Amino acid sequence: MKGERTGQLERVALVSTPWPLYNRPSIQLGALKAYLKAQFPELKVQALHVYLKVAECIGYKLYRAISERTWLAESVYAALLFSERTKEIEKVFYREARGKPHLRKIDFKTLTSHVRDVSDSFINSVDWGHCRLAAFSICLCQLTSSLYFIKRIKQKFPDLAIVIGGSMFAGDSTRNLFQVFPEIDFVVNGEGELPLSQLVRHLIDSQSREDIPPIPGVVTRNAARDSTPAPFCQVEALSSLPPPDYDDYFHMLKTFSPQKTFFPTVPAEISRGCWWRRQQSAGKYSGCAFCNLNLQWDGYRSKSPIQVVSEIDHLTTKHKTLSVAFMDNLFPVKASREIFEQLGRLNKDFRFFGEMRASTPRRVLEAMQAAGMHEVQIGIEALSTRLLKKLNKGTTAIQNLEIMKHCEDLGIANVSNLILHFPGSDHHDVEETLQNLEFALPFRPLRFVHFWLGLGSPVWQDSRAFGLRAVFNHPNYAALFPPDISRSMRFMIQAYRGDLGHQRKLWQPVKKKVRAWKKAYAEIHKGSSRSPILSFRDGRDFLIIRQKRFKAEPLTHRLVGTSRTIYLFCQKHRSLKMILAHFPGVAEDRITPFLRMMVDKKLMFEENGKYLSLAVPVRP
Numbered sequence: 001m002k003g004e005r006t007g008q009l010e011r012v013a014l015v016s017t018p019w020p021l022y023n024r025p026s027i028q029l030g031a032l033k034a035y036l037k038a039q040f041p042e043l044k045v046q047a048l049h050v051y052l053k054v055a056e057c058i059g060y061k062l063y064r065a066i067s068e069r070t071w072l073a074e075s076v077y078a079a080l081l082f083s084e085r086t087k088e089i090e091k092v093f094y095r096e097a098r099g100k101p102h103l104r105k106i107d108f109k110t111l112t113s114h115v116r117d118v119s120d121s122f123i124n125s126v127d128w129g130h131c132r133l134a135a136f137s138i139c140l141c142q143l144t145s146s147l148y149f150i151k152r153i154k155q156k157f158p159d160l161a162i163v164i165g166g167s168m169f170a171g172d173s174t175r176n177l178f179q180v181f182p183e184i185d186f187v188v189n190g191e192g193e194l195p196l197s198q199l200v201r202h203l204i205d206s207q208s209r210e211d212i213p214p215i216p217g218v219v220t221r222n223a224a225r226d227s228t229p230a231p232f233c234q235v236e237a238l239s240s241l242p243p244p245d246y247d248d249y250f251h252m253l254k255t256f257s258p259q260k261t262f263f264p265t266v267p268a269e270i271s272r273g274c275w276w277r278r279q280q281s282a283g284k285y286s287g288c289a290f291c292n293l294n295l296q297w298d299g300y301r302s303k304s305p306i307q308v309v310s311e312i313d314h315l316t317t318k319h320k321t322l323s324v325a326f327m328d329n330l331f332p333v334k335a336s337r338e339i340f341e342q343l344g345r346l347n348k349d350f351r352f353f354g355e356m357r358a359s360t361p362r363r364v365l366e367a368m369q370a371a372g373m374h375e376v377q378i379g380i381e382a383l384s385t386r387l388l389k390k391l392n393k394g395t396t397a398i399q400n401l402e403i404m405k406h407c408e409d410l411g412i413a414n415v416s417n418l419i420l421h422f423p424g425s426d427h428h429d430v431e432e433t434l435q436n437l438e439f440a441l442p443f444r445p446l447r448f449v450h451f452w453l454g455l456g457s458p459v460w461q462d463s464r465a466f467g468l469r470a471v472f473n474h475p476n477y478a479a480l481f482p483p484d485i486s487r488s489m490r491f492m493i494q495a496y497r498g499d500l501g502h503q504r505k506l507w508q509p510v511k512k513k514v515r516a517w518k519k520a521y522a523e524i525h526k527g528s529s530r531s532p533i534l535s536f537r538d539g540r541d542f543l544i545i546r547q548k549r550f551k552a553e554p555l556t557h558r559l560v561g562t563s564r565t566i567y568l569f570c571q572k573h574r575s576l577k578m579i580l581a582h583f584p585g586v587a588e589d590r591i592t593p594f595l596r597m598m599v600d601k602k603l604m605f606e607e608n609g610k611y612l613s614l615a616v617p618v619r620p
Contacts, residue, residue: 011044012036012200013126013134017145018077018115019067022055027267027327028137028166028192030244035193038242040200044130047248050122050149056260057118058111065102070141070493071476072096072103077144078480079112080119081151088479123149128157132203135188135196138166140492144480147181154183161185161209163199163218165192167296168492176488178221185209187219190232190296191272193241198233232296238272238303243311250319265323265353266315270339271302274329276357276394288379289392289466290419292454292492293329302332309342316348322372326354337364344371355379358395358403362572365403369410378403380416383440384432385607387425392458397436398573398607401614404443408532409616418446420510421503423459423466423496430506437513439605442534442547442614445518448511451503453494460494468498520550534603536567536615543567545603545615557603562586563594570604573612 014033016026029047036045055063066072075093079086090108097103128134134153138146150162165188169177178184188195195217202212214220217233235241246266253261274297277287303311316322331354343350350372357379365373380403382388385396407414418433440446453459459466474493478486524533533548543564545557559567562583569582576595580588595611598604605612 010130010132011046011127013128013131014045014047015134015136015146015149016047016049016051017136017138017142017149018051018054019063019073019141019145020051020139021067021265022052022060022063023262024265024267024325025049025244025246025249026051026137027244027269028139030246030249030267031241031269032135032137032192032196033248034242034245036197036200037245039197040204043200043204046126047245048122048126049249049252050119050145052249052252053122054115054118056256058114060260060262061102062106062111065100067141069096069100072100073141074144074476074480076112076115077148079108080116081144081148082480082482085479085482092476092479119145119148120152123152123156128153128160131157131160133161133163133200135192136162136164136166137192138164138168140168142166143168143491150181150183161203163188163196165189165196167293175490180485180488185221188217189219190217190298191234193235194233232298234272234298236301238269238301239307241303243314244268246315246319263321263323264319265325266312266319266321267325267327268308268312268315269303269327270308270335271300271328271330271332273297273300275300275333276330287392287458288381289390289458290381290422290451290454292457292460300330302335305335305339305342308339309346312343312350313346313348316350322349323351324353326352328355331356331360336360337367340364340367340371340373348372353377358393358399360403362406365406365410365412369412373412375413375415376407378407378414378416380404380446381419382422382429382433383418383436383446384429386432387422387429390424390429391419391422396607397432398605398610398612401436401440401443401605402573402612404440405612405614405616408443411619414444414446416446418448418510418514419451420448420507421451421500423451423468423498423500423503425503425506427506430510433510434513436605437510437517439602439614441517441520441602442532445514445521448514453496455490455492455494463496466498468496470497472496524548524550531618532616534615535618537618538564538568546618547601547603547615557601566591566594567598567604567613567615570611570613573610576609576611579611 014029016029020026026047026049029049033045033047036043066076071092075089079089093108097106136146136150146164153160154162162184163186164184169187177187186199195215198215199218202215206212216231244267249264253264274287312324316324344367352368352371352373353375354373355377379393380400381391381393383397383400388395388397404414453471460471463471471494473486473491474495477491536543536545541561541564543559545559547555547557549555566579566583569579576592579591583591595604595606599606603614605614
């Protein structure tokens, strides 16, 4: 009978609601399920990929279009949670839907009705009566959907313990949470394996949630009144973790009609945390100034090469798929080359995606490409070294251009971002960006994104230092949530008063130039020829460089003798001092005019006395 309890913990439900990418199982659920199964072999652990069912029902194209925009995603379930606010929420949805082809003819009320039916049907299909714990992983775009499922499930099963965790609830975001959403019983602060397993163990031994003692990494209703954040409780070494368990996702996919099936991408992880973000002395911060992605981890840990290779071999063999997305915020410096060299020896035609720093050496990129790295997102963020310093990236424009060139050469799709409107950026940053964009035109265009303020990021923590006069919840939360909630909570997406209007005007020329870059790149690559825009062919003692142009005939350049060898020497950026030392028989007054000529012709890039050749070799 619904609502009754057996008194024994028979089953744990792990839940991921819309709107993650539908074509990937949840690595959060997969990792937690595998760990809980290893700790409690007799316990039934069910990973509920709700988002996959919703995507199948409303259509993959529509689901993808909604999932790509945070406010589109959050508005759908907000309307189901707070129907009295439908008019305000509709405005948010339609404003965000502008320019999205798949959403032009969508009626918001019809969409939310369809989503409600699918969601309620899913809730009714689960045997919550034999669960005493449901754990929700809540990341970006999953806030309102998770709250909807929690509220509906708790209405029918008030004794079911609800625990939440994930990147949306770290640090200050738990303030007033239990008062505002009384359906929630526990919050995991940080990664979930150890806190959740200890919570499960206490629920197995206890008949009442009130009898559970304090658990490291778990915030309770009483503990939430304490202003001190709950300490992390995380595994010391990732070697103790089993491979993620994605069986429930693939079982659900098999129930779909042939027209709705596809080959998923399998998520994998090599590491957790960010080695660029380190503990600093008081008043200092480390890591990227805009980033709040690592608030749920303390330090940086990585798996051994043999563990990574074994897991990927196991997952791709078991699920008969070759697409793998690495979920790391940052690959390990020392082990990456070995990992990808070993992956290459598996003799599988992998299709990898990963994120990395711009300082990644070419030899590592080559190992990645040989193993099957198809697409990367590099932490480029800016093409101005002045701005990169403000962003605390620890990289320079010449490093960014160099890795963009290497990706173009190796055939790796570079889907990296250019951050606009960063607080405190000025016309010097814009001018430097515009100048350096001229040298980036031969390479795959970057995507411009507008800076958004993340709760807990260095900019948020030290807002005055970045010129922000006030920080507060993003105004869209006031439209999505009733006033008593929006005023009581600190949400992950923040807004601010400062120089935003000035920044919008300031960066308009860059937006215009990036749009022109995308158009020119696409036009030049039209047709069967996919050869690079700027390329060279080596004639052993001479070099021919071909420079394609938008709506103009290509230019060709011939470099002979020492000019050729200098150009090839600068395939990796070199200082003038290094160039002179490498060519001791050539006078400086002969080398520097040649370098200046190459820069004037946009065949080389110069920054602070360092030079980078931009043409890539023509591949057979």
